Amino acid sequence: MQKKCAYESPEMIKLLGTTLRPGGFELTDRGIEVCQWRSDQVILDLGCGQGATMRYLNKKLGIRSVGIDPSEKLIQVARETGDDGDYHIGSGEMLPFDDDSFDGVISECTLSLMDELGTVLSGVHRILKSGGYFFITDVYARKPELVVEVKKDNFRSCMRGLYGLEDIKQQLVKNGFEVVKSEDHSERLSQLMVKIIFEYGSMGIFWQKTGGACAAHFQEALKKCKPGYYMLIVRKVV
């Protein structure tokens, strides 16, 4: 059975707008501040969705970034903005770019959607120039020992591929990165949940509208993992 992508659903787009993640551009600004990206650099937006961050980087810093996302629907929306972005349909597990070709990589609420984290991290390491920054925001499990139940569901939201934060850091280090900044921003996720409950009545109704039949078990398993939200900035060191 084909996995569902909740981020293509009209409910999700209506709720989140152009930035399909908790926290909008505020965390992106934290990344820009630490990574000090400039207009002559090339940045990849991994899981670019509708291209909102690419347009933001262009407007704010004059950066012409490259975006990749497996969703033809979201890439079409991005292209229809007429922003002249360099969009590719593809996945993080198979990056179609040359070695050492990017000064920075951004992944906002996308890593947890990818099936093979190790493959993705080694691919990001390969395409980054030495010293290049990898900026990540995403959900994580504050009770990682209970993640196994969530992963049983065939439901494609960014809550599905949860890890504990220490586990993610270890995998990054194993793949040749050093951790530069690690921050907890779980309040962003809580704010989003409050907004969902306000608009839909309950998380359950929202998940059903975006994900379908498996949502009840998914929701129960998810709650037990205590999802939080993190920002990590790492740098390619070897």
Ligand SMILES: C[S@@+](CC[C@H](N)C(=O)[O-])C[C@H]1O[C@@H](n2cnc3c(N)ncnc32)[C@H](O)[C@@H]1O
């Ligand atoms: C929560 S949305 C975030 C989109 C965008 N980064 C933003 O913040 O607006 C997750 C995105 O990850 C994409 N995605 C899912 N699986 C992926 C994969 N294997 N490789 C790259 N992107 C993926 C989805 O299509 C979706 O656009």
